[in-house]
Amino acid sequence: MLHDADLHPFPSTVPGRVGGHRRSKIYGRLSCPTALRAIAAGGYVAHRVFFADEQAAIDAGFRPCAVCMPAAYSEWKARTTAPKTPPGITPERAAGSVPS
Template identity: 65%
Template sequence: MEARFTLRDAHNHPYPSAAPGRFGGHAKSRIYGRLDCRAALAALARGGPYARHRVFFADEASAVSAGYRPCAVCMPEAYSAWKTRRSG
């Protein structure tokens, strides 16, 4: 199977993959979320530089290990837990 996608690993290094990622992220803001996130889809629809910094992860653990935080819009429970851990 041909590698058609570029994903990020737990060290935030890109690697080729035959399967698409399950989570999308933004390299500048270091936020990850679901692929159907309304905030990310709105940013993509507006155009501009957002798409240039879009990255993808195979799973949530890779995104977290790479230093990304959960999106408050599409992953409110994970975001709340992240925020609690950070302030505690």
């Protein structure tokens, strides 16, 4: 069973390429060591979801796992922690390089 961007399950003859955790909104490889440890401990399976690919997980609002997808996680982190410029203010003016 795969999940769409609204987390609705749908049947598929093709297995998902990434898995995620519904509560933490994190997706990663099916072989992720952190996810496999959580599954072995029994506390993860009830909230597990599967996506056809990374884009489907992103569309559903999930972020990449820092353990099994470090490059994708770094890119996500850089995008989400970039300083925000208020509307109507250019980045140069916000940085103080343009006189008022």
